[in-house]
Amino acid sequence: MSRNLAVRPMSAAIFAAYGDVIEVVGDPTKLINQGKCGRYHDLAQLDFDDGRAGISLFDAQARTLPHLVDMVERHPQGSQAFIPLNGVPFLVVVADDAEGMPVNVQAFITSPGQSINLHRGVWHGVLCPIGAPGQFAVVDRIGDGANLEEYWFGAPYVVETIG
Amino acid sequence: MSRNLAVRPMSAAIFAAYGDVIEVVGDPTKLINQGKCGRYHDLAQLDFDDGRAGISLFDAQARTLPHLVDMVERHPQGSQAFIPLNGVPFLVVVADDAEGMPVNVQAFITSPGQSINLHRGVWHGVLCPIGAPGQFAVVDRIGDGANLEEYWFGAPYVVETIG
Numbered sequence: 139m140s141r142n143l144a145v146r147p148m149s150a151a152i153f154a155a156y157g158d159v160i161e162v163v164g165d166p167t168k169l170i171n172q173g174k175c176g177r178y179h180d181l182a183q184l185d186f187d188d189g190r191a192g193i194s195l196f197d198a199q200a201r202t203l204p205h206l207v208d209m210v211e212r213h214p215q216g217s218q219a220f221i222p223l224n225g226v227p228f229l230v231v232v233a234d235d236a237e238g239m240p241v242n243v244q245a246f247i248t249s250p251g252q253s254i255n256l257h258r259g260v261w262h263g264v265l266c267p268i269g270a271p272g273q274f275a276v277v278d279r280i281g282d283g284a285n286l287e288e289y290w291f292g293a294p295y296v297v298e299t300i301g
Numbered sequence: 302m303s304r305n306l307a308v309r310p311m312s313a314a315i316f317a318a319y320g321d322v323i324e325v326v327g328d329p330t331k332l333i334n335q336g337k338c339g340r341y342h343d344l345a346q347l348d349f350d351d352g353r354a355g356i357s358l359f360d361a362q363a364r365t366l367p368h369l370v371d372m373v374e375r376h377p378q379g380s381q382a383f384i385p386l387n388g389v390p391f392l393v394v395v396a397d398d399a400e401g402m403p404v405n406v407q408a409f410i411t412s413p414g415q416s417i418n419l420h421r422g423v424w425h426g427v428l429c430p431i432g433a434p435g436q437f438a439v440v441d442r443i444g445d446g447a448n449l450e451e452y453w454f455g456a457p458y459v460v461e462t463i464g
Binding site: 160161162166167170171172174175176177178179180181182184190191192193194195196197198199201219221222223224225251253255264265273275276277280 | 323324325329330333334335337338339340341342343344345347353354355356357358359360361362364382384385386387388414416418427428436438439440443
């Protein structure tokens with residue numbers, strides 16, 4: 139038996155407890171390049187214990203609906219940012235933590251132009267471009283150690299529709 | 302009077318002296334998400350003195366040809382990665398350094414799917430999406446200090462065509 143999971147549009151306000159939404163909003167922090175480029179400065183809380191920040195690429199297969207959420211994972215040693223390179227919307231599943239167990243599972247769908255940064259240790263689903271494959275630049279922790287915990291749900295969630 | 306600047310396709314091999322080309326090439330470093338996602342691991346040399354890595358967004362106006370290169374700049378305190386969010390090709394102008402003066406100016410044009418990371422202190426031109434505006438995620442140094450030197454050419458360069 140599975141539990142239905144509703145999907146909301148991603149926004150900075152509702153995602154704040156889990157991470158940052160990296161997007162162009164309002165006026166730039168400053169203009170550079172003789173006024174021809176706006177810089178929106180320092181939009182993500184990068185947070186690593188030991189180790190260091192690095193840039194990797196993730197090349198993810200397309201996911202389709204209905205999408206089964208049978209597992210979430212977390213990275214206790216560092217934050218993880220996902221920057222989509224081809225504008226494909228992606229499903230972001232997160233959960234609160236209750237003494238090592240993910241609870242209050244929630245799902246969001248990104249809009250074009252939105253990247254996200256998951257805060258350190260936040261429970262989240264697999265990378266999930268919807269309807270098309272997705273390449274993502276990922277800024278996360280480079281260092282030793284497994285830095286991965288998984289939790290498999292006895293009663294999985296399912297995303298039937300978006301929106 | 303200006304000097305003509307030829308443009309070559311961006312590739313990791315010819316750009317190695319100036320920075321990294323961040324792109325999917327060959328097999329992934331490892332498979333994650335139950336085999337549905339390939340991770341290409343740690344593709345850029347992030348290099349900051351004091352300060353720390355951060356993610357910003359740059360929203361750049363379109364540039365057109367002919368493009369005048371009358372100035373280059375460098376950031377002595379940190380590397381700077383440019384990750385295009387909408388696949389627009391961008392012109393990358395770099396130069397060697399000879400005792401504080403940029404010499405051997407070169408120009409490259411990126412292909413879709415290519416991001417770049419300029420190594421710390423490398424002379425480079427302004428952000429230059431060609432033919433369309435470009436949004437870029439930028440991973441660079443967050444910290445105090447100007448971290449910027451500019452050099453204005455007495456005899457500018459011009460990019461007439463992209464071959």
